[in-house]
Amino acid sequence: MMKKINLSDLKAGMKFSRAVYITPTNMLVGPNMPLKSSDIEKLKRWGIKEVETAGDIIFSPTPEILEDEKPKPGDYKKRIVLEYNKLHRIKKRYKDEYDEAVNGISSILRYAQHKKAINEVKIRNIAHTLVSSILPNEHIFIYLASNMTNENDYLPYHSINVAIFSVIIANQIKIDPKLMANLTISAILHDIGMTKIPLKILTKKERLTTEEFNIIKLHPIYGYKMLAKDSSLSADIANVALQHHEQYDGEGYPRKLKGEKIDLFSRIVAIADTYDAMTKKRNYRAKFISYDAMKNILSESKNKFDPRLLKIFLSNLSIYPVASLVKLNTNAVGMVIGAYSDKPLRPIIKIIVDEFGDRLEETEERIIDLSEEQDMFIVGAVNEKDFGINTFSLV
Numbered sequence: 001m002m003k004k005i006n007l008s009d010l011k012a013g014m015k016f017s018r019a020v021y022i023t024p025t026n027m028l029v030g031p032n033m034p035l036k037s038s039d040i041e042k043l044k045r046w047g048i049k050e051v052e053t054a055g056d057i058i059f060s061p062t063p064e065i066l067e068d069e070k071p072k073p074g075d076y077k078k079r080i081v082l083e084y085n086k087l088h089r090i091k092k093r094y095k096d097e098y099d100e101a102v103n104g105i106s107s108i109l110r111y112a113q114h115k116k117a118i119n120e121v122k123i124r125n126i127a128h129t130l131v132s133s134i135l136p137n138e139h140i141f142i143y144l145a146s147n148m149t150n151e152n153d154y155l156p157y158h159s160i161n162v163a164i165f166s167v168i169i170a171n172q173i174k175i176d177p178k179l180m181a182n183l184t185i186s187a188i189l190h191d192i193g194m195t196k197i198p199l200k201i202l203t204k205k206e207r208l209t210t211e212e213f214n215i216i217k218l219h220p221i222y223g224y225k226m227l228a229k230d231s232s233l234s235a236d237i238a239n240v241a242l243q244h245h246e247q248y249d250g251e252g253y254p255r256k257l258k259g260e261k262i263d264l265f266s267r268i269v270a271i272a273d274t275y276d277a278m279t280k281k282r283n284y285r286a287k288f289i290s291y292d293a294m295k296n297i298l299s300e301s302k303n304k305f306d307p308r309l310l311k312i313f314l315s316n317l318s319i320y321p322v323a324s325l326v327k328l329n330t331n332a333v334g335m336v337i338g339a340y341s342d343k344p345l346r347p348i349i350k351i352i353v354d355e356f357g358d359r360l361e362e363t364e365e366r367i368i369d370l371s372e373e374q375d376m377f378i379v380g381a382v383n384e385k386d387f388g389i390n391t392f393s394l395v
């Protein structure tokens with residue numbers, strides 16, 4: 001059913017799920033296309049007071065920060081708190097976008113499993129939407145990629161998480177923007193070969209036998225074959241499916257390639273892949289919190305990765321990422337809401353459980369800037385499950 005929307009409710013940047021019409025035959029803007037301020041000006045000039053659409057608003061620009069709220073130069077704490085408040089306002093929109101990407105890739109993987117061609121337009125759209133949302137909102141996407149998973153339906157979540165981490169690395173090394181779309185698609189599809197591995201092996205709760213592990217190790221070749229025969233996808237996308245388990249030290253598979261013999265996309269995806277897998281619970285092991293995953297990568301698997309890319313990735317993640325939980329020496333537990341770049345060990349936190357073990361009410365906001373509190377410090381990162389806390393509901 002068509003709904004009328006007043007001109008005064010239209011904002012530049014808004015997107016609708018269906019086309020917006022001026023008259024039944026005169027379209028103002030297509031579905032999922034941002035409304036331009038010139039479109040709104042045009043309507044004003046023509047004296048048009050309302051437009052019609054059968055869709056819903058799927059994106060509305062975040063209100064600008066009010067002038068008196070704007071931090072003065074150097075007022076970092078205020079800026080961090082403001083950024084956090086912005087995160088609070090926009091998180092649902094990006095969570096929805098994340099879920100949509102997972103659903104989209106889920107159906108692409110199901111199709112591919114049954115030997116159907118990959119819908120190139122669909123995967124390009126998923127990649128495009130992801131990249132344009134991730135780049136201005138890295139914090140929230142790092143949070144989503146670090147926390148979202150489904151033990152019983154691991155692959156679609158893993159695919160999107162790896163794409164998110166890969167885009168963040170690629171952006172840091174200032175990859176040619178023309179390559180970003182293909183990098184994202186290659187990251188989304190890197191494990192497509194897993195759809196050919198028997199479910200019995202993938203869902204096994206016990207340790208895999210050597211024979212079973214050897215079957216899993218075939219997934220890069222399966223993936224490569226599935227993608228290489230698809231002429232609509234470029235060769236660098238199939239290559240990542242083939243090379244993402246190669247290791248910088250030459251100890252990977254299937255071809256034991258070494259160093260820069262492994263292509264750049266695959267070196268990026270390898271880091272994103274390992275980090276995502278470690279930070280998620282699998283049916284055969286518990287998850288690592290991000291702090292422990294970073295420590296583990298640095299101590300045990302450092303030589304597996306391109307050192308320059310690994311350094312960039314880890315420094316971008318920050319020791320205590322936004323929305324992670326930390327315990328203080330006072331016994332209070334807080335959620336990190338931001339940090340000064342030169343004081344990563346003393347972030348700004350919002351207290352969730354006070355020093356007496358009592359959970360604070362939503363309204364009792366206590367923000368502590370550890371850079372100003374010399375008597376307080378972090379004793380360790382903690383797992384949200386241990387405290388029955390769902391940080392996403394708190395961010």
Ligand SMILES: [Fe+2]
Nearest residue numbers: 190191244245
């Ligand atoms: Fe893989």
